[in-house]
Amino acid sequence: MVRIGIDLGGTNIVAGVVNENNEIIAKAECKTNLPRPYKAILEDMAALSKQAVENAGLTMEDVKYVGVGCPGTCNVFTGLVEYSCNLDFKEVPLQAELAAMVGKPVYIENDANAAALGEAVAGAAKGAKNALCITLGTGVGGGIIIDGKIYDGFNCAAAELGHIVIVVDGEQCGCGRQGCWEAYASATALIRQTKAAIEQNPDSLMAKAAQEKGKVSGRTAFDAMRAGCPVAKAVVDQYIKYLASGLTNMVNIFQPEVLCIGGGISHEGDALLKPVMEHIERDRYSKYSKHQTRLCAAALGNDAGIIGAACLGEQ
Amino acid sequence: MVRIGIDLGGTNIVAGVVNENNEIIAKAECKTNLPRPYKAILEDMAALSKQAVENAGLTMEDVKYVGVGCPGTCNVFTGLVEYSCNLDFKEVPLQAELAAMVGKPVYIENDANAAALGEAVAGAAKGAKNALCITLGTGVGGGIIIDGKIYDGFNCAAAELGHIVIVVDGEQCGCGRQGCWEAYASATALIRQTKAAIEQNPDSLMAKAAQEKGKVSGRTAFDAMRAGCPVAKAVVDQYIKYLASGLTNMVNIFQPEVLCIGGGISHEGDALLKPVMEHIERDRYSKYSKHQTRLCAAALGNDAGIIGAACLGEQ
Numbered sequence: 001m002v003r004i005g006i007d008l009g010g011t012n013i014v015a016g017v018v019n020e021n022n023e024i025i026a027k028a029e030c031k032t033n034l035p036r037p038y039k040a041i042l043e044d045m046a047a048l049s050k051q052a053v054e055n056a057g058l059t060m061e062d063v064k065y066v067g068v069g070c071p072g073t074c075n076v077f078t079g080l081v082e083y084s085c086n087l088d089f090k091e092v093p094l095q096a097e098l099a100a101m102v103g104k105p106v107y108i109e110n111d112a113n114a115a116a117l118g119e120a121v122a123g124a125a126k127g128a129k130n131a132l133c134i135t136l137g138t139g140v141g142g143g144i145i146i147d148g149k150i151y152d153g154f155n156c157a158a159a160e161l162g163h164i165v166i167v168v169d170g171e172q173c174g175c176g177r178q179g180c181w182e183a184y185a186s187a188t189a190l191i192r193q194t195k196a197a198i199e200q201n202p203d204s205l206m207a208k209a210a211q212e213k214g215k216v217s218g219r220t221a222f223d224a225m226r227a228g229c230p231v232a233k234a235v236v237d238q239y240i241k242y243l244a245s246g247l248t249n250m251v252n253i254f255q256p257e258v259l260c261i262g263g264g265i266s267h268e269g270d271a272l273l274k275p276v277m278e279h280i281e282r283d284r285y286s287k288y289s290k291h292q293t294r295l296c297a298a299a300l301g302n303d304a305g306i307i308g309a310a311c312l313g314e315q
Numbered sequence: 316m317v318r319i320g321i322d323l324g325g326t327n328i329v330a331g332v333v334n335e336n337n338e339i340i341a342k343a344e345c346k347t348n349l350p351r352p353y354k355a356i357l358e359d360m361a362a363l364s365k366q367a368v369e370n371a372g373l374t375m376e377d378v379k380y381v382g383v384g385c386p387g388t389c390n391v392f393t394g395l396v397e398y399s400c401n402l403d404f405k406e407v408p409l410q411a412e413l414a415a416m417v418g419k420p421v422y423i424e425n426d427a428n429a430a431a432l433g434e435a436v437a438g439a440a441k442g443a444k445n446a447l448c449i450t451l452g453t454g455v456g457g458g459i460i461i462d463g464k465i466y467d468g469f470n471c472a473a474a475e476l477g478h479i480v481i482v483v484d485g486e487q488c489g490c491g492r493q494g495c496w497e498a499y500a501s502a503t504a505l506i507r508q509t510k511a512a513i514e515q516n517p518d519s520l521m522a523k524a525a526q527e528k529g530k531v532s533g534r535t536a537f538d539a540m541r542a543g544c545p546v547a548k549a550v551v552d553q554y555i556k557y558l559a560s561g562l563t564n565m566v567n568i569f570q571p572e573v574l575c576i577g578g579g580i581s582h583e584g585d586a587l588l589k590p591v592m593e594h595i596e597r598d599r600y601s602k603y604s605k606h607q608t609r610l611c612a613a614a615l616g617n618d619a620g621i622i623g624a625a626c627l628g629e630q
Contacts, residue, residue: 073604083603090603130469144568146461153570154445154608157601164564167483168499168557177563177598184483242483248492249479253459253568255468283492286472288398288405289388293469 001064002056004049004104005118005310007111007302008070010034010086013041015048016303017056017063018310022122024303026056038092046101065105067309068094069114073157079108082156107312111305113150113159115262116143117315118308123299125258132256133298134161134247136218136263139174140182144254149315162186166245181249184242187218187265190235194221197235205229218265226271240272244279251293252285262298269297316379317371319364319419320433320625322426322617323385325349325401328356330363331618332371332378333625337437339618341371353407361416380420382627383409384429384620388472394423397471422627426620428465428474430577431458432630433623438614440573447571448613449476449562451533451578454489455497459569464630477501481560496564499557502533502580505550509536512550520544533580541586555587559594566608567600577613584612 002025007014014029028051030044049066053059072084079095081087099106109117116125116133125131129148135141142161144151152158162182163175170179171189183189194216198207206224210216221239224232250259265272277295286292300307317340322329329344343366345359364381368374387399394410396402414421424432431440431448440446444463450456457476459466467473477497478490485494486504498504509531513522521539525531536554539547565574580587592610601607613619 073601082605128469146466151461154443154572155570155601155604155606157604158568158570160567160600163567163600164479165560166480168481168560175600245480245483252475252478253473255470255473257469285475285478285490286388286470289470289472290397291470 002058002062003064003310003313004052004066005114005306005308006045006049006066006068007114007305007309008032008041008045008068008087009111010071013044013048014302014306015045015052016306016310017052017058018307022307022311024306026052027306028052028055035088038087038089038094039097041087042094042098042101045098049102060103063104065107065313066098066102067107067109067114067312068098069109069111069305069309070094071111074108074110075156076107076109076152077156079106081108105313107315109150109309109312110152110156110159112141113143113152114308114312115141115304116145116308117150117311118300118304118306119260119262119298120145120148121311122307123304124260124296128257130254130256131258131260132161132250132254133260133262134250135298136185136187136243136261136265138186138188140186140246161250164246164249166242166249181242181246185239185246187263190218190221190239190265191216193235193239197221197231201231204231206232206235222268222271240275241279244276244283247276247295248280248283251280255286255289256293259293259295260298261295262301262304266297273297317373317377318379318625318628319367319381320429320621320623321360321364321381321383322429322620322624323347323356323360323383323402324426325386328359328363329617329621330360330367331621331625332367332373333622337622337626339621341367342621343367343370350403353402353404353409354412356402357409357413357416360413364417375418378419380422380628381413381417382422382424382429382624383413384424384426384624385409386426389423389425390471391422391424391467392471394421396423420628422630424465424624424627425467425471425474427456428458428467429623429627430456430619431460431623432465432626433615433619433621434575434577434613435460435463436626437622438619439575439611443572445569445571446573446575447476447565447569448575448577448619449565450613451500451502451558451576451580453501453503455501455561476565479561479564481557481564496557496561500554500561502578505533505536505554505580506531508550508554512536512546516546519546521547521550537583537586555590556594559591559598562591562610563595563598566595570601571608574608574610575613576610577616577619581612588612
């Protein structure tokens with residue numbers, strides 16, 4: 001028997017067929033095409049499920065269930081997506097209606113939580129009893145795995161790890177608070193910090209490189225730092241300080257066996273992880289503990305959400 | 316059968332006999348008298364256990380086990396206190412040596428974790444599946460209860476909830492970091508903030524009240540605020556802002572069913588809890604969730620640690 005994992009995103013919907021070794025053996029995808037009514041999105045999810053199964057050379061008879069990772073608050077008890085800002089969902093009966101469409105049991109979960117489960121089952125945190133997965137993207141997403149299971153609080157809304165204030169009265173965050181970690185450590189924040197440095201240092205190597213490329217991305221500062229630009233190095237150093245500050249908070253709170261970092265910026269590898277780890281080693285409360293959290297880059301990329309969603313029925 | 320719970324503190328050691336309803340039926344206590352060798356402390360703990368049992372009109376035959384809440388990192392797998400700054404313990408075999416002295420199984424746990432378990436078993440968080448307990452004392456202590464059990468990470472060093480940075484580059488914290496929540500929201504921090512305000516406003520009602528009393532405590536600002544002092548109100552407002560900032564972080568991370576606040580400052584009751592709750596309601600990420608965390612004062616005071624310690628064998 002296989003399972004289907006669906007990653008329902010604001011831009012794309014991807015359905016994957018996942019085998020018993022937690023490998024994706026076929027996929028199907030389409031654009032999310034927002035805004036549109038939720039029923040149309042569910043119909044696409046049902047169609048993609050069938051398409052993916054066909055692409056795997058199987059039929060729906062071979063499918064045990066469908067799991068869905070969805071942005072926002074997914075109530076795993078009621079099967080409702082209580083609220084999703086990105087999708088403009090409010091109290092959407094995703095579980096019940098999709099189950100009726102595909103004729104299979106459906107499980108739902110927040111997308112970041114599903115991705116964390118994917119990394120814990122088959123990725124960078126495989127075998128870890130406790131793990132945290134932090135994704136540095138448009139925002140700072142998080143998922144908490146305790147005893148191999150997703151921890152999402154008593155109301156299924158927990159693990160908003162990007163929304164911890166690390167600078168009281170600091171930068172405005174999209175959530176309404178000021179000074180959230182997300183406002184300092186997301187890719188969006190790094191781009192903002194990079195742009196500010198370019199504006200203040202128009203003659204820097206980084207400014208010239210950005211002008212040549214015609215855009216600023218999460219890589220701009222890292223690339224310019226590697227090319228020897230001191231302005232870029234200052235941007236990266238400051239970004240790493242904020243990132244490490246929140247990560248050390250997470251270590252002091254959770255002492256997870258594995259702390260895994262995903263999202264585009266995690267591709268910087270050791271240029272990111274090494275200095276971050278130095279900060280954590282210096283600052284963590286558990287200096288005297290024999291066993292320390294292992295920091296690593298996420299391994300599965302966008303597949304984490306699909307594999308995690310496909311494991312929701314075993315939670 | 317009864318169980319013995321011991322609260323091993325930097326100032327006092329208290330042993331309590333706990334019955335099957337998780338009530339303390341007798342106690343015995345002595346001074347910790349630091350500094351002294353750990354063996355002397357263990358001998359006192361064994362003697363207090365016997366004394367408490369005698370005070371209850373029972374014998375050690377009636378005792379199932381002894382649980383100990385101890386400051387620092389207690390490895391529940393090895394039975395070693397890996398490190399306790401307060402007690403100057405390093406790799407102390409508390410479990411094995413105390414068990415040999417009392418002739419009963421011994422369980423150990425960090426004292427804040429034990430207190431959280433006590434509140435979850437018999438206090439303010441009774442019946443809650445998930446709960447956080449925050450103690451506002453010399454520091455900001457924390458305990459995490461998930462599915463009725465203590466969560467302490469893969470190395471037994473988790474739940475250092477006071478040591479999350481809420482102001483990057485902020486006030487120096489005793490742990491070595493700058494800007495920890497503890498450096499803003501502990502009773503110690505409130506006293507420091509109160510003293511600073513008194514120094515800057517020597518003619519304020521609060522300054523006069525402090526001079527009359529001959530000291531500044533965690534109550535000084537709250538009392539002066541109630542007497543109508545605007546300087547005191549500003550101190551309390553600022554303290555509550557920092558306290559609520561960290562508590563909202565905890566809600567966004569854990570979405571616990573119950574968030575319970577202990578320590579001396581929690582005796583302020585609604586003067587503290589009401590404005591804190593207003594901050595949390597305004598700032599939490601889960602604005603749209605039907606079910607929201609319940610904030611309350613801890614119910615058991617210093618007994619929480621004894622009752623929690625007495626429940627360690629059922630974890």
